[in-house]
Amino acid sequence: MKIHESAEDYLETILKLEERNGSVRSVDIAAEMGFSKPSVCRAMKLLRNDAYIEMEPSGQIKLLEKGRAIAQRIYNRHQVLTNMFIQLGVDPDVAAEDACKIEHDLSEESFDKLVSHLTQDKPKKD
Secondary structure, X not given: OOOOHHHHHHHHHHHHHHHHHOOOOHHHHHHHHOOOHXXXXXXXXXXXXXXXXXXXXXXXXXXXXXXXXXXXXXXHHHHHHHHHHHHOOOOHHXXXXXXXXXXXXOOHHHHHHHHHHHHOOOOOOO
16 A cells, blocks of 8 residues: 655654654644644544554554655665765755655665665775
8 A cells, every 4th residue: 555645744744843852642643743733633533543653542642563664764864865865965954854845755776776776885985
């Protein structure tokens, strides 16, 4: 089943907020993403129904195994692409914005080849 880009963005945001704050609530996601609380609540319901997250009685949102896997994959892609663009001389803000645009659409094969190319040992110049 293909997950929608917006769901990937929500999962990535939950992961980042969890790492930064230790816990995540809908209001945190709304503030981070600039969305209305009703929009976030609807998205959380869909993610919960698809077993990507669980919501504690206290209102805290927890990533479940498959939600965490997707969030980490997208976040890793974002970091790699952002760093690559910065190394190419792109302004860090523009680099992060561009990475966000392509992190969802880049195939696994292309991303793996890109990472392989970036991490391979370069020949030393004498």
